[in-house]
Amino acid sequence: MDFDYSKRVTELQQRLTLFMEQYIYPVETEYYEYVESSDKPWESHPLMESLKEKAKAEGLWNLFLPRSYGELSPGLTNLEYAPLAEIMGRVLWASEVFNCSAPDTGNMEVLARYGNEEQKKEWLEPLMNGDIRSGFAMTEPDVASSDATNVETSILREGDNYVINGRKWWTSGAMNAHCKILIVMGKTDPENSDRYKQQSMILAPLDTPGVTVVRPLNVFGFNDAPEGHAEIILEDVRVSAGNILLGEGRGFEIAQGRLGPGRIHHCMRCIGLAQRALEEMCVRASSRTAFGQPISKQQSVREAIAQSACEIEQARLLTLEAADKMDKGGNKAAKDLIAMIKIVAPSLACRVLDRAIQIHGGGGVSQDFFMARAYSLSRALRLADGPDEVHMMQLGRNLAKYYADQV
Structure with a gap:
């Protein structure tokens, strides 16, 4: 590399x-x-x-x-x-x-990779x-959505239409006034013996009758305006059969294609947040005096700065390796590295931001600095696009099998 x-x-x-x-x-x-x-x-x-x-x-x-x-x-x-x-x-x-x-980047990648010409045009x-925004509706409040096969929203064919019924939440982007289209994941074939062929993804314009935005969901008290995360009810939402993406039963395939780049993009941005936090904690530590000397001379502060720098560089290099692998072998070939960085980067950002908050004292948890908001986002990312535990479970499974097969 x-x-x-x-x-x-x-x-x-x-x-x-x-x-x-x-x-x-x-x-x-x-x-x-x-x-x-x-x-x-x-x-x-x-x-x-x-x-x-x-x-x-x-x-x-x-x-x-x-x-x-x-x-x-x-x-x-x-x-x-x-x-x-x-x-x-x-x-x-x-x-x-x-x-x-x-979620626009992930949704655009879905449409670019899996959409037909009509869907791309519309x-x-x-x-x-940049004329419109979009939302991604996958997670549901009534099931453990960390296992996406649990998704219960129904997408049933009726003549030239599909009828969608279900309840979603954490539908990212859907609160934005410019959000016009949702990509919805649900089941078109709930009886299929292959649990990974039951799901499909479909395009649902936000103004379709039956789509009800119930409320925005806060993250640590922040509403993340103007994008927001919506709870949505889909009740007899009727859309054209031409709105199905790629075909029935292809939802998991699309999800894997979408979430790989989406996950690593989050990690790239997390590293930017952590790097900025490191820079600002250094400035703060050098400019604030306590007990007769700059706090940058306190050993605990120097250790916080040094540890943060080490962790950021480790995460940055792992992100670059995962990106390089995606370029050379595709998202599937890079799945283990993507899982690694999705486990590492949000947690890294949380740790560095926590140290930066501590060094900034009371100001660190206030609106006068960016750290409190950034921490809430970073902590939420340990759940978004799959919680840490799911990535560790799958990564551990893949590695155990790989090395066992080498014997």
Whole structure:
């Protein structure tokens, strides 16, 4: 693996960093104050559209799609995208500015990889243009969704339509005022003897009769506006049979194709959050005096800084290795490395952010610094896209079998 970034990636890193310094960091606090005080919290900050136009004009748009998607893609590999996602991830809402935010990136990859031409025309193009947002509806409150075969939402064929019935929650992105389309996972063949052929994914426009957004769900008290995580009831939701993705019984196949890149993108952004936390804890420790000396001279503080730097670099290298493996062998070949980094990166971010909060004292848990919000996101990511325990169970199973087979 080549650890030197190409000239193109280095230039993109520089341009992204400059963009963040000029346009994102100066309005970060203002952005949160707006969504918290607005009577329309699910509307994006008025600056968002102008920031998107600036990003488009500077060629910093849709950077996430691998080059295998042809003209839809800017031509970057997963390995090339990793340091760019890290930069965007330093501010929780910045990825949207570059049209690289979840769940839209995962949904766009699904449509690009598995959608037919009509689906791409109707939904992928406006998503790629940033004209609309999207939601992903998989998790359900009434079953343990860490085992996705438990999903109970029904998707039943009736003539030229499918009828959807079920209850979803943690439907990421669905609260946003610009969310127009949901990708819904449910069962089209619940009696199939193969538990992994029972499920399908289908496109359901959010304004379809029978789709009811019940409430937003908070994460540690934050509502994550303007994206939000919705609880949704689907009651006799009737959509065209042409809205099925790839075909009946292909839901798990699509999920694996979607969640691999989605998981590693989260990890890339987590590393950006952790790196920023490390930098800010160093500045804070050097600028605050306690007991007659800068707190950076306290051994416990130096250990926190050193440990954080070591852990960040380990996670960064593992992320790059997983991305490289995805590029060379595909998502399936990289599944163990993706599982490893999904276990490692959110926990790493939690630990580093916790240390940064501690070094910042009371300020660290306040709205004056980014750490409290970032910690809530990082902790939630230990559950999103599969909890740590499921990834460890599957990774342990795969490794045990692999090494046992070598004997």
